[in-house]
Amino acid sequence: MKSLRIAALSGAMCLLTAPAFSATPGDLAITWMESTYASGDNLPVTWNMWWGNNGDSWSLLDNGTVICEGTLTPNGENAQTATCTQDFAIGAHSLVAKLCLADDCSSSAATVFSVGNDNAVSDKTPWEYLDNSEWEARKAAGMREKNKPYNNTDGKRVATYFVEWGVHGRQFYPKDIPVENLTHIMYGFIPICGPNTSLTGTAKSALDQQCADKEDYQVVVHDKYAALEKNDMDATGSWDDPVKGIFAEFYRMKMTYPDVKIIPSVGGWTLSDPFYEIASNPAARATFITSIIALIDQYDFFDGIDIDWEFPGGGGANSTLGSPDDGKNFAILMQELRAALDELEIENGRTYELTAAVSGGVSKISEIDWENAIDSMDQVNVMTYDYYGTWDQTYGHQTGIYDTDTRSTLVDGSNANDVVNYLTTKGVAANKISVGVAMYGRGWTGITNGDASGPFVETATGGTPITGLEANGFWEDGIVDYQGIEENQLGGEDGQGANGFELFWDDIAKATYLWNETTGTFISFDDKRSVKAKGDFVTEKGLGGIFSWEIDSDNGTLLNAMHEGLGHTEKTQ
Structure with missing residues (x-):
């Protein structure tokens, strides 16, 4: 399952750890004002x-x-x-x-x-009243941090997820995205009004306010302030621009990089509850489809729809949901979404993609009726990560490519190779499959009775989720951003371990991990070696491409490795 970190008004998977105590009150925001x-x-x-x-x-x-x-x-x-x-x-x-x-x-x-x-600009479109001069300057200056430009010589998809809540705690804005190195940007997440019992706290309150005047199964933006109102991302913006925030930046992005595809992702871990009814109920499905089509037609920088239903058949955040009929209903949903997108293509004279983010485990992906779904779809983003994590004490490679007989890999089908092989046997063309890169690590600390090479021995036991400072990449217990790992536990992108950690490579699984035997701390993560191996895997299998979750956790090292693994050469000046 995908770990979706949230801040402010997000609709994602888990709550963030509160920041350290300060005498100054926390940051506050005025919400949801019209212009x-x-x-x-x-x-x-x-x-x-x-x-x-x-x-x-x-x-x-x-x-x-x-x-x-x-x-x-x-x-x-x-x-x-x-x-x-x-x-x-x-x-x-x-x-x-x-x-x-x-x-x-x-x-x-x-x-x-x-x-x-x-409002003097009310009769103009955002394409007319928004100024992208800052974006042109950003393009001329080049990408930030360690990102290098590459030639995408094979036309493979190189995609990533950009999350709405990243503009708050991480202060990661659209201009920070290395757009030059991406073919697709998936925007997470668009929520659906209606039954959302998996969502709690302030995120649920925010969605309830957004849905107050909406019909069940209509879509809305979750954090309206971030998406449409926050006006400090571009100095060229005007306070009375009808569209501000992230969406205004996406317009500017498309003006500057017209070939990049921007696709809204609907759902996510805590926002998938409505899908169970939408897929099975024709009336709910019609409401949803009409609504999401209207959204991408209104905000016409969007290039399609991504469905992130976690998960057809059950096993998601709400353990009470799931039916044997979900798999065929998923296929019906894809068919009807495709038909609606085809009509919009005729109306607007452009093309739209239909994609889905699906589990990276064979047990869950096998619930879907692929034979009847795939013809309607352009791409399947297989979440080949989160195979192991601190929801239990089974220590394994959270993002391994292959199974392994030299390490403890106890969950069948929990690797990229098994799930890709399963999909192709079900009629999914290899070029419609993208595999995922984890731009974060999952880890335990306090594991006892491991050996010098890790916790992959029968005697190893215990452990609690790793924690740390937000400044070091810890935004959620048990998870740490890659850029934090590189600086603090790895010792640089070519490091072999730092601060008591040693880097290990499982050459059978093609997976990387860090181990501190003294503290019993184990971190399973993608580094540039394992990411390059995923690129090799994509080429070998003839897959459609590679994507990552999520771009604000990287410093350029992993996205560069995605290109290098695909054999893309660095551009020269």
């Missing part, structure tokens, strides 16, 4: 502090003047929120929320809107 209002009467303004040190008082300022204020009772690092309903006069307004603990305060970014403004 223009015909009337400012009784307009509610809500601010949220999703995690961090609590405050004991708050205030809301309009154009620098306090218009609302109140007191709060601190409660550790739990979320805080308040709403102020005011009448706003005709004209421009700039709102800032402040959260204070005694005299120590945090302030939100300014949220701007106008009342009674007919």
Whole structure:
């Protein structure tokens, strides 16, 4: 299963670890304001502090003047929120929320809107009113960090997932994406209104607000502030642009890199509950399809639809869901989505792709009726990672290519080779399959009775999820970003281990891991050697390409290795 880290208003897999205590209250944001209002009467303004040190008082300022204020009772690092309903006069307004603990305060970014403004750009499309000059400058300057430009000589797909919530904690923005080295960018995640019991906490509250005036099984953006309103990503943006945030950046991206495909991914680990009803209920399915087609038609930088249903047949976040009919219903959903996309292609004179992210394990992928699904699909992104993790104490390669007889690999079908072979026997053409790279590691600490080469012995036992600082790549217990591993446990992209860790290579599984025998700490991850091996595997099997989860966890090392594994040569100046 895919580990989807969340911040702010995400709809992903697991909650983040709260940051370390500080005297300053946590970051806060004003949420979900439109850019223009015909009337400012009784307009509610809500601010949220999703995690961090609590405050004991708050205030809301309009154009620098306090218009609302109140007191709060601190409660550790739990979320805080308040709403102020005011009448706003005709004209421009700039709102800032402040959260204070005694005299120590945090302030939100300014949220701007106008009342009674007919909006001079309202009759223009984003292609006309958005300026991509900053993107052109970024293109001229070249990619950031360690990313190098490559010649994609074989036309293989080189894709990645970009997550909505990354603009918050990680502060990873669309301009940070190494677009030059990608054929496809998958945007995670678009949620579906309706039954979402797998989603909890502030993420659930945010979705409930977005769905308040929507019909069940319609899609919405989850974090409206990040997707459509956050206006500090590009200095060329105007406060009254109808589309701001990530979506405005995607428009600018497409202006600058017209060949890159941007595809919204619907679902994910905690947002898959509605799929079980959508797939089996024709009325729910029709509502969903109409809605997602309208979304990609409205925001026309999108190039298709990616379905991330975790998982047909069950075994997802909600253990009560799953039916033997899910597999054939998945095929029906693909067929009807393809038919709807075909109609949109005729209407708009362009092509749209239909893809799906599916489990990398044979036990789950075998639930799908591939014979009736695949003809409607352009690509299958097989999540060839998360085979092992700290949900139990079975130590194995979380992203191995092959099974191995020299290490403890106890779960049948938990490797890339087995799942690719299964798909091809079910009629899935090899060139419609992409395999996944993990841009993060999974690990345990405190394992006892391992040996000098790791925990792959019968005596090894115990262990708890690894943890650490966000600054070192730890955003969720049991998981660490690749760039954090490279710096702190690997000792550089060509390192052999640092700070008590030793690097090991399983030449049968084609898998990498780090082991600290003293502390019993084991990290299974992709490094550039294992990623290059995946590229070799893609070429050998004649597969369609390679993709990664998720791009904000890399520093360029792994994406470079994806190209090198495919035999792509570095561009020369």
